[in-house]
Amino acid sequence: MKPKNKARRQAMYVAHKKSKDSAKRDERFRRRREEDQDPTLREERRARNVPATIDSKRTWDEMDGDEGDALGWSVDVERAKRLKKEAEENGEGGGILEKLKKRDQDEADEDEDEIDSMLDSDSDSDDGSDASSSAPNSKSKSKSKKDSQNPPPRSTSPAASTATNLELSPEFLRSKFPTIFDPPLEPKILITGSLHSTLHHEAEILTSLFPNSTYIRRTAHAHAHKYSVREIAKFASNRGYTCLLVLMEDQKKPSGLDIVHLPEGPHFHFTISNWVEGKKLPGHGNPTGHIPELILNNFRTPLGLLSAHLFRGLFPSTPEIVGRTVVTLHNQRDYIFVRRHRYVFRDKRETEKSIVGTDGKVVKGIEDIKAGLQELGPRFTLKLRRVDRGIQYRSGQEWEWKGKMEKERTRFAM
Numbered sequence: 385m386k387p388k389n390k391a392r393r394q395a396m397y398v399a400h401k402k403s404k405d406s407a408k409r410d411e412r413f414r415r416r417r418e419e420d421q422d423p424t425l426r427e428e429r430r431a432r433n434v435p436a437t438i439d440s441k442r443t444w445d446e447m448d449g450d451e452g453d454a455l456g457w458s459v460d461v462e463r464a465k466r467l468k469k470e471a472e473e474n475g476e477g478g479g480i481l482e483k484l485k486k487r488d489q490d491e492a493d494e495d496e497d498e499i500d501s502m503l504d505s506d507s508d509s510d511d512g513s514d515a516s517s518s519a520p521n522s523k524s525k526s527k528s529k530k531d532s533q534n535p536p537p538r539s540t541s542p543a544a545s546t547a548t549n550l551e552l553s554p555e556f557l558r559s560k561f562p563t564i565f566d567p568p569l570e571p572k573i574l575i576t577g578s579l580h581s582t583l584h585h586e587a588e589i590l591t592s593l594f595p596n597s598t599y600i601r602r603t604a605h606a607h608a609h610k611y612s613v614r615e616i617a618k619f620a621s622n623r624g625y626t627c628l629l630v631l632m633e634d635q636k637k638p639s640g641l642d643i644v645h646l647p648e649g650p651h652f653h654f655t656i657s658n659w660v661e662g663k664k665l666p667g668h669g670n671p672t673g674h675i676p677e678l679i680l681n682n683f684r685t686p687l688g689l690l691s692a693h694l695f696r697g698l699f700p701s702t703p704e705i706v707g708r709t710v711v712t713l714h715n716q717r718d719y720i721f722v723r724r725h726r727y728v729f730r731d732k733r734e735t736e737k738s739i740v741g742t743d744g745k746v747v748k749g750i751e752d753i754k755a756g757l758q759e760l761g762p763r764f765t766l767k768l769r770r771v772d773r774g775i776q777y778r779s780g781q782e783w784e785w786k787g788k789m790e791k792e793r794t795r796f797a798m
Contacts, residue, residue, distance in 0.1 A: 430744075438717065441794045454556060455687045455771065455785040458795050462684065465552050548683040548692050557686055564645055564690065567626070567697030573597035574620040575629045580604045583633050589661055589762050590631065593711070593724060594698055595675045597629075613644065613651075617775050621647035627698060632656075641766065643694060644775055650784060651772035652694060654720075662761020669726050669758040674707020675700050676724065681714040687785055688715060688798035691768060709760070718796050720766040725757045768798065 387393055419426040434440075445458045558565045573594050575587055579602055587599045602611065611619075613630060620628050625646055632640030638659045643652040662668045678699045683692040695713055703709075708728060714721045732738065732754045738746045739754070771785040787797065 438794055442796060443792065443794045445795075454554070455690070456797070458685055458797060460684050461552050461554060461686060461689060462549060464554075548680040548689070550680070550689070550692060550696065553689045553693065554686055557690055561650065561690065561693075563648075564650075564693050564697060567693070567701075569701050571596060571626045571697055571700065572624055573627045573629060573698060574616075574625045575599045575631065576602050576616060577631045578602070578633050579610060581631070581633050582636055583631055583638060586638050586659070586661070586762075587631050590629065592671050592673070593762065594629070595700055613642070614775050617644050617646060638764070642776075643698075645694065645697070649772065649774040651774065651776045652691070652768065653770040653772070654766040654768055656764050656766060658763070658765045660761065660763040662759070662763075665759050665761050665763065667758065669760045671724070671760050672707050672709065672726075674704040674709050675702070676707070676709040676711045677703040677705070679710060679712040679714075681712065683715050683798060685796075685798055687768070687771075690771075691715075691720070691798060715798050718767060718798050720768075720798075722762075722764055722766060724760045724762070726760055727758075728756045730754055730756055 387396065415425075415429075419429070443458070444460060553565060573596060575590050575594070575597050576599070577583055577587055581587075581602060581604075584599075584601065591597045591599050602616075613628075616630075617628050627646060628642075628644040630642040630644070631638060632642065634640075638656045641654045641656055643654065645651075662671070676699065678696065680692045680695065683689055692713075699711070708726050710725055710727060712721075712723045712725070714723070730753075732752045736754060738751045741747050767787075769787045773784050785797075
């Protein structure tokens, strides 16, 4: 019965909450004692409590259509490469991406042989191939039943993303963008801003992020010629520059970054959000000017691999290991997080845990080693909006890929 006095209701609520917390604490301690005696109980509990995230629910497209439109496909290129290799071992034909959905198909209908009697003579010869194709399907079905009974192993939180394998790029991307997939060993970058830009300090920060880069201001004089991006790209290409970066501005803050691959494009349009310069980061370090190492994470689709090769062409191929500087571009849900750190290897303290792998187990050989990180900045986030076929000279020109407002939240382009 609910008491009418407010003080008594508060006291009753506090007492009920204390008793509830005490019961939960006792249950937690009891479970810990049981799991210490039998570690398999802890593994089963963690396997049952895997959180369902948008990344785990990600959907992939089917390989229907022309490869010329493949930049808009949400396809795991690494998985396609693996399935193609398996298909070649089994003596089957097909392109790079055509065999991606073979494992996901159900068994063929048994009535297909009865449709046309003219195919009866060839049915005996096709029995071997049908049996070989139905075998992996039956295995996948039995495997799915086992997976439904036994929950999958729990991944680390947050889930560690694998590095991007740049050698898995499809052939049609290499033929369409040959200069991006064969970058120069020593890139030369020209950085500029938009017309009447005030982001001179931010542009100078970008020159410290990208090695061998130069910043040139675009004039804001009333009687001066307003050079377009196409004219600037021609100017830079004639002087040996390999890439042009245009920093966009909105309300005196960085709002976009256009990357033009010289001499003839393509032209990538990115938006910038969450810009934080290095001086505003807590415990930040100062850049030393060494050529950094480059880490590209979680670029899996054709468009993602094209973007990864674009960023690879902005950094020299031979980093200076002495500087212990690393630039990370991590793709997650089509957002590219850009970070720059300085690392150091040290001994593990007694209060710290050892490094664990993606399977949640301690990595052997480095149990007593830890890596310390110090962020140098700048810190910002990129999102790809459009890929133009050539260098942009007017609005509405032809584009290779254009971002859309996806109605399905679990479908990602990169």
